[in-house]
Amino acid sequence: MQISAPWGLTAYGTGTAVASPDLARVRLAAERVEPDAAAAFGATRLRVAAIREAMRAHGVPDEAVQESRLTLSSEYEGYGIERKFLGYRCEAGFTVELGDLDIVEPMLVAVTDAGANRVDEVTYTVRDAAALASRARSLAVSAALTRASELASASGVRLGAVLHVEDLDAGDPGPVMYRMEAMAAPPMPSGMQPGAVSVRASVLMGWALLRD
Structure with missing residues (x-):
């Protein structure tokens, strides 16, 4: 210019x-497929309760949940006239803000054990951007x-x-991000470091x- x-x-x-980052934002999701909508909501609600309890056990207060979302959709298998109705998929997702970076890895393992199907994203940033x-x-x-x-x-x-x-x-500060699938609660990479946050x-x- x-x-x-x-x-x-x-x-x-x-x-x-x-x-160095001093804040982590974690996007989680729990989902279930059940024959009817009420059962899908109920099963997902139980998973969310278990996930929230796992977070509390790691010192994460309820107010650390910054946003939440709930969706319901029909689930099918196959295509065309062969398509078969499987039920309803209910998904509950939320974002958790963590000020203690040392608990990120153990908390992720705990919430996947508790029923989180996905850890969509872990973003490291700074409080005072x-x-x-x-x-x-x-x-x-x-x-x-x-x-x-x-x-x-x-x-x-x-x-x-x-x-x-x-x-x-x-x-704005460029976040450092990690993504992982949590279908079977895989172990976190040993010694995973969040790196640095930079602004130009x-x-x-x-x-x-x-x-x-």
Whole structure:
């Protein structure tokens, strides 16, 4: 991106702020297929109760569940005139927010043992995303200033007042994600690490020029 009517000296700078994640969001789902809708709802409700109890046993409070969803659909086998009605599939899904990353793996094993059919996604991020983005922007400004100073020195001039600052890329933290199927409560990978969360920011700045 460029300033449409250049003047003085312009410089582009980027900065990346990196932090260790301190928050995990886990998307779970439990589902059952039963001959009638009432039975499907009932069976799924029992699974959800067992899953919530497993989470409580690992110190996860009920308010850590951020959102939930419930669906019911007809289940068939085969196609065309050979299609056979199997019953109703009821699915209950919810997202759990965990502040203690050490319990993520054991909790996942516990909830799959308790009846969760799927662990759709585990996302690691940071609580204070705004602070991380702010640090990235500060680094971007510093990078632009360093580049501008080098250009000014090489050109035999000095930087004057800042006349233009444009925020080009104020991105959100990029989450680190894991996905796994939980049909048979598989063991979690040993030593799985969530990695790092990073934010990249870019700025375009302009300065007036001074001559000795």
